[in-house]
Amino acid sequence: MTSQRTTQGARPTFRRGGRRRRQCFCKESKVDYKDVxxxxxxxxxxxxxxxxxxxxxxxKCQRTLTLAIKRAxxxxxxxxxxHHLRVTGEVAVSAKISEDDDAVVLTLRKSLMRSSNPLSKLKSLRSHLLRIPNRNQDQKFNQRLQ
Incomplete structure (x- = not known):
């Protein structure tokens, strides 16, 4: 005996989602890497x-599209x-510098003093080196820069 389903305890009817329509551009136009x-x-x-x-x-169109994107x-x-951000400006340097950092800065300064054209190199590193807390070597170094 077949019984009719009631809406009270019956399963909900399954609705099939429609497929997304293809938007291939093989019919529309040719993919070109210059058409950004x-x-x-x-x-x-x-x-x-x-x-x-x-x-x-x-x-087929996905392969050509991928190739065009990579070429572009x-x-x-x-x-x-x-969204590539370019950070410009000063970089914060901590006031407390360890002994290892002092040694690195001193060797850098000595190598710059020995170079054939130290002024061009010193001017490029001036902003970095002037942020270091003043010490005896820093005073001599600053005098040489000016």
């Missing part, structure tokens, strides 16, 4: 190439890292 605005749609916000399943490309990155049309 078109290629950028297939790169995530973290700079990764989207998968073919997610973007909706067929395997190589030619610096697209960045490898999406």
């Amino acid at each position: 605005s078109n290629i950028r749609r297939f790169i995530t916000d973290r700079g990764r190439i989207e998968a073919g399943k997610k973007s909706g490309n067929c395997a 990155r190589h030619l610096a049309l697209l960045p490898y890292a999406p």
